[in-house]
Amino acid sequence: xxxxxxxxxxxxxxxxxxxxxxxxxxxxxxxxxxxxxxxxxxxxxxxxxxxxxxxxxxxxxxxxxxxxxxxxxxxxxxxxxxxxxxxxxxxxxxxxxxxxxxxxxxxxxxxxxxxxxxxxxxxxxxxxxxxxxxxxxxxxxxxxxxxxxxxxxxxxxxxxxxxxxxxxxxxxxxxxxxxxxxxxxxxxxxxxxxxxxxxxxxxxxxxxxxxxxxxxxxxxxxxxxxxxxxxxxxxxxxxxxxxxxxxxxxxxxxxxxxxxxxxxxxxxxxxxxxxxxxxxxxxxxxxxxxxxxxxxxxxxxxxxxxxxxxxxxxxxxxxxxxxxxxxxxxxxxxxxxxxxxxxxxxxxxxxxxxxxxxxxxxxxxxxxxxxxxxxxxxxxxxxxxxxxxxxxxxxxxxxxxxxxxxxxxxxxxxxxxxxxxxxxxxxxxxxxxxxxxxxxxxxxxxxxxxxxxxxxxxxxxxxxxxxxxxxxxxxxxxxxxxxxxxxxxxxxxxxxxxxxxxxxxxxxxxxxxxxxxxxxxxxxxxxxxxxxxxxxxxxxxxxxxxxxxxxxxxxxxxxxxxxxxxxxxxxxxxxxx
Amino acid sequence: xxxxxxxxxxxxxxxxxxxxxxxxxxxxxxxxxxxxxxxxxxxxxxxxxxxxxxxxxxxxxxxxxxxxxxxxxxxxxxxxxxxxxxxxxxxxxxxxxxxxxxxxxxxxxxxxxxxxxxxxxxxxxx
Numbered sequence: 081x082x083x084x085x086x087x088x089x090x091x092x093x094x095x096x097x098x099x100x101x102x103x104x105x106x107x108x109x110x111x112x113x114x115x116x117x118x119x120x121x122x123x124x125x126x127x128x129x130x131x132x133x134x135x136x137x138x139x140x141x142x143x144x145x146x147x148x149x150x151x152x153x154x155x156x157x158x159x160x161x162x163x164x165x166x167x168x169x170x171x172x173x174x175x176x177x178x179x180x181x182x183x184x185x186x187x188x189x190x191x192x193x194x195x196x197x198x199x200x201x202x203x204x205x206x207x208x209x210x211x212x213x214x215x216x217x218x219x220x221x222x223x224x225x226x227x228x229x230x231x232x233x234x235x236x237x238x239x240x241x242x243x244x245x246x247x248x249x250x251x252x253x254x255x256x257x258x259x260x261x262x263x264x265x266x267x268x269x270x271x272x273x274x275x276x277x278x279x280x281x282x283x284x285x286x287x288x289x290x291x292x293x294x295x296x297x298x299x300x301x302x303x304x305x306x307x308x309x310x311x312x313x314x315x316x317x318x319x320x321x322x323x324x325x326x327x328x329x330x331x332x333x334x335x336x337x338x339x340x341x342x343x344x345x346x347x348x349x350x351x352x353x354x355x356x357x358x359x360x361x362x363x364x365x366x367x368x369x370x371x372x373x374x375x376x377x378x379x380x381x382x383x384x385x386x387x388x389x390x391x392x393x394x395x396x397x398x399x400x401x402x403x404x405x406x407x408x409x410x411x412x413x414x415x416x417x418x419x420x421x422x423x424x425x426x427x428x429x430x431x432x433x434x435x436x437x438x439x440x441x442x443x444x445x446x447x448x449x450x451x452x453x454x455x456x457x458x459x460x461x462x463x464x465x466x467x468x469x470x471x472x473x474x475x476x477x478x479x480x481x482x483x484x485x486x487x488x489x490x491x492x493x494x495x496x497x498x499x500x501x502x503x504x505x506x507x508x509x510x511x512x513x514x515x516x517x518x519x520x521x522x523x524x525x526x527x528x529x530x531x532x533x534x535x536x537x538x539x540x541x542x543x544x545x546x547x548x549x550x551x552x553x554x555x556x557x558x559x560x561x562x563x564x565x566x567x568x569x570x571x572x573x574x575x576x577x578x579x580x581x582x583x584x585x586x587x588x589x590x591x592x593x594x595x596x597x598x599x600x601x602x603x604x605x606x607x608x609x610x611x612x613x614x615x616x617x618x619x620x621x622x623x624x625x626x627x628x629x630x631x632x633x634x635x636x637x638x639x640x641x642x643x644x645x646x647x648x649x650x651x652x653x654x655x656x657x
Numbered sequence: 658x659x660x661x662x663x664x665x666x667x668x669x670x671x672x673x674x675x676x677x678x679x680x681x682x683x684x685x686x687x688x689x690x691x692x693x694x695x696x697x698x699x700x701x702x703x704x705x706x707x708x709x710x711x712x713x714x715x716x717x718x719x720x721x722x723x724x725x726x727x728x729x730x731x732x733x734x735x736x737x738x739x740x741x742x743x744x745x746x747x748x749x750x751x752x753x754x755x756x757x758x759x760x761x762x763x764x765x766x767x768x769x770x771x772x773x774x775x776x777x778x779x780x781x782x783x
Contacts, residue, residue: 498711505688505713508729512667512682522731536711 083159086244087171093152094175094241095146097233098182099139105190106135108313109218112283115306116290117214123205130197130204138193142185148180150174153241156248158385169248169258175241178258179357186251187227194219217286221354225279225317228272232324239331239355252351252368261362267360269325276321280314330366332356332364339367347373404516410623417616420609431602438595445588452585455578462574466567473560480553487546490539497535504529666733667756669715669763670762671724673698677762679755680715680722682729684767689714695721696774701747720771732758748773 110131118181119127147154153171155161159577198215247256287310335354342350354364373382504525667682678698691714699708714721734755743751750769755762 269755502688502690502713505729509669509682509685509688512729512731515666519731522729526729 083157084248086247087153087157090157090241091147091150093142094178094237095182098186098230101226101230101233102139102186103188104317105222108317109222111310115310116287117211120207123207127201127202132201134193134197138189142189145185146181150178163248165250165254168245168248169254172242172245172250172255172258173236178238179231182234183227183231186230187223188224190226190570191219221279221282224275228275228315229321232321232328235328235357242355243353246353250251252353253372255353256365256368261365263359265358273324276318280318283314284311285413321365328357332360335380336364336367343371348378351651385647407627408548410627413620413623417620420616423608424613427606431606434599436601437597441595445592448581450579452581455574455581459571459574459578462567463569466564466571469560469563469567473564474555476553476556476560480550483549483553490542490546493516494536494539497532497539501529501532501536504532663736664733665736665755668730668734668764670728670730670757672726673702673724677760679762679764680767684717686716686718689716691723694721697723700774715767717767717771720767720775722767722771
């Protein structure tokens with residue numbers, strides 16, 4: 081996979097100037113050493129070799145460190161990482177950190193390299209301690225200025241790489257969001273001013289003291305050339321740093337001025353990346369967000385203007401229809417209001433009827449309850465009648481048995497009377513046969529016979545009466561049994577009547593509850609209908625008012641349409657510009 | 658009872674349905690309940706009705722006669738003779754007529770009448 085063309089080898093290119101800064105500082109340090117230090121005999125070569133070896137080694141180490149801090153950028157350049165927005169944003173963060181990395185690397189390597197060189201030099205050669213310390217001092221004095229120079233030299237290249245990342249697909253707003261704003265311009269300028277002031281002062285003061293001693297010594301007047309060279313180099317570095325600071329600050333300010341001028345002219349939608357540092361970066365990001373917001377607002381204004389124009393056109397075309405529809409609606413609402421009033425009257429009548437029916441249902445329920453109580457009492461009475469009939473039937477049966485017994489007794493008496501009659505008849509006959517002697521006997525026998533016949537007549541009468549009693553008791557038994565059956569049937573009917581009345585009570589109870597609910601509902605309906613009538617009257621008044629407003633709106637619509645067209649034309653002109 | 662040519666003393670007045678007849682008290686051995694074998698006096702009057710429950714049997718020495726009711730009349734009664742043309746009626750059992758209890762009663766001989774009716778019954782069964 082091929083990498084992003086604009087990012088190829090940009091990692092190395094981004095950090096190359098730190099090497100230039102390092103060797104610039106190294107040149108100052110070597111010049112200072114040659115001019116200011118007193119080398120013991122035979123130690124210059126060793127010093128030179130050590131300076132060269134340490135410089136190369138430390139520079140290589142620092143370069144490796146810097147490149148490791150730019151691995152996403154290098155991956156995008158050589159194609160090992162796809163140019164997705166996340167990777168591009170990560171590369172932007174790495175790139176923005178690169179100048180500070182160079183600053184730290186140069187500061188550490190130059191200071192540490194000077195101290196290491198001094199240490200190794202003292203080990204390899206017989207060098208005075210003061211000389212060794214001055215070598216270390218040399219590194220500490222030159223390192224800050226060199227680091228500031230490396231830092232300032234990196235910023236222009238950082239801006240170039242950021243533009244390449246945007247060109248590779250990183251959205252401008254995403255670039256601003258990926259790199260956090262740091263408000264460090266003030267401390268950085270203070271640091272730069274301090275370093276740019278103190279470093280020459282230190283070096284020149286040390287050099288002046290050293291060379292002044294030598295100049296005051298015999299034959300030392302010709303040694304001012306190295307001092308002048310050293311001073312020139314230091315001033316050159318300070319001037320370079322000052323120029324870099326001015327460039328770093330002025331370039332994004334100029335671009336920001338262009339951007340604000342473009343926005344002032346209403347040229348939205350051409351979002352540009354303005355690379356900068358610290359507050360400049362924050363200001364550029366704020367202007368970008370402002371442009372985005374203005375563009376969005378402008379689009380909404382354009383859409384709103386278009387909608388207003390379209391709506392105004394529709395309103396213009398439909399205002400006549402609206403007016404006629406409002407008038408028709410007013411007429412229809414008048415008819416509906418009349419119907420609603422009729423409905424309200426009907427609802428009141430229904431509510432009144434429902435109230436009456438509810439009272440009737442309650443009366444029906446009370447009557448049904450009273451009927452059920454009566455049916456229960458009737459059932460109890462029928463049961464008592466049945467028991468009484470049954471007792472009568474039993475008594476009649478017992479009476480019939482007694483009558484039968486009496487009949488048998490009467491038959492027995494009748495038999496005796498019959499035999500007595502025969503005996504008296506025979507006695508009378510025998511007395512009659514006896515002639516005058518038996519006449520008295522015959523009279524007695526005749527009298528006995530008459531008695532017997534009287535008894536027989538009486539027994540016959542009794543038998544007849546018994547027969548009548550028997551018939552009567554049989555009829556009574558049958559009537560009693562029929563009465564029992566009738567009472568059974570009556571009790572069953574009474575029970576069914578009770579059950580029916582119980583159901584009637586239940587239904588009447590339900591009916592009463594339902595009627596009460598209906599009465600309540602019809603009352604609510606009546607209230608709702610009254611409210612409906614009032615609402616319909618309000619709606620009718622509102623509709624008439626709306627019709628009046630439609631007629632008045634027609635006169636003002638022309639003015640609105642004119643203003644809307646002017647607004648649409650103005651907005652479209654702005655967008656087009 | 659003594660029967661002369663014109664007076665009888667002691668008769669038994671018998672009723673058979675709505676009819677009546679009288680027998681001499683001396684011919685009656687005793688009064689009993691019907692035995693089922695003695696003839697019913699109702700045949701004399703061509704009555705086919707059943708014998709009443711309170712019927713009586715006038716026992717004769719050899720036979721008897723069943724009547725519905727009877728009473729003993731001990732008064733002396735004048736016996737009215739039977740015309741010659743009627744002597745052989747009912748097997749010659751008719752002896753004459755007596756006036757008793759405000760009615761005219763035919764007086765018959767109980768043995769003769771029993772035999773006559775018994776013979777009729779035997780001929781009827783044969």
